[in-house]
Amino acid sequence: MCGRYAATLPPEMMVELFNLLNQIDFPPRYNITPTQPIAVVWEQSGRRTIQLVRWGFVPGWVKDPREFSLLINARAETMAEKPSFRDAVRNSRCIVPASGYYEWMKGKDGVRRPYYITMADGSPMVFAGLYSTWSGPDGEEVDTACIVTVEPNLEISSIYDRMPAMLTGENVDLWLNTRDIDTRAATQLALPLPAGSLKYHPVGKAVGRTDVDEPALIREMSAEELAAEDETRARKPKKAAAGGGQLDLF
Template identity: 40%
Template structure:
């Protein structure tokens, strides 16, 4: 859940366009709140962008679902992301995210968060794509991932890059940083500051978007056949 007033205060951003709707089970292709820096006005903006980056050179936006994430390794060189990495970095606010652990063929959903008071921020990239058929612009984003830390590795081998608040300004481009300094930010979040808990299977369907999805459930021991 992300309250728009809380986001504006936390990220020091000016709202732009439609106010974000609270989400308890965000999914690719949805419009979600993203914080960006406008170098002309010198202000941070909080606006809704679609999850799934569409490179500026794409013929159509159909491949966006394949670009919901960008691997930290090589993000500065990959054609789909290198321009955005240089000029269009953003923060993607979140309270917690879901990941699935594979156990004996089953997928067990977990919620993952930091121990901060949040909201926190993923490192993201954004892009603008113009539809030549109607002249309209589509603004999209992707979330950068890195190797999982010790707290989450048993669930998945990757995790989103979580940026602490003292890195937000540099990541957004509000201060001068080198490509090497940017790359150095794309590391796993400290394990000792992570929280992980099992949640119910209803989170597996994007049709479900309720506050109780984030609630912890008791892990059940495996039942051995007699």
């Protein structure tokens, strides 16, 4: 699952990297969470633009999005057959620019700790995504998107059993080209990156809070800081589990 990520690329850099026809003012984000606006790039009639959409895919055939499950990820292995995604795999593919993403790993002590994962060479990440435009009964329209996931590569397998499908080189262009690249060819682009492509480091648990979004979230924590954070957490009284069917992203 990819349920938290950071996107800090300047708007002008995204225009240059992805040959965009437009630019949007999107401030650096260090803790992007589901249901929030995310910047995605898609191509229509050969024209490539960047748009702000809701993270949480809603197929066009859904009658009431409030009663539909939150789809933040699509599994690459099954997306072409799933009713929710199959039309988007053929006609509505997008990319999601990112600087890095977070994943939680359970340690030997049973404690789950967040890690920040980036490209080993420091380059931007390009997640494969799918988008949809939902139209309401009163004519309102809402653009939504999700991130495609695949099995983990060697380094990520020690943290979690899934990872975002990341595109590099000409695969970015091929993924966006829904005119010439069909469903079968597109699914073959969504693959784990080769071993050695990524690096990661432990970060503070504040990233688990949806109300925190600051550069300090991606800073590598030292062993002493990690121990102090765990000790502080252990001293705090445990809160009663919240009710109401709250979705647990991790």
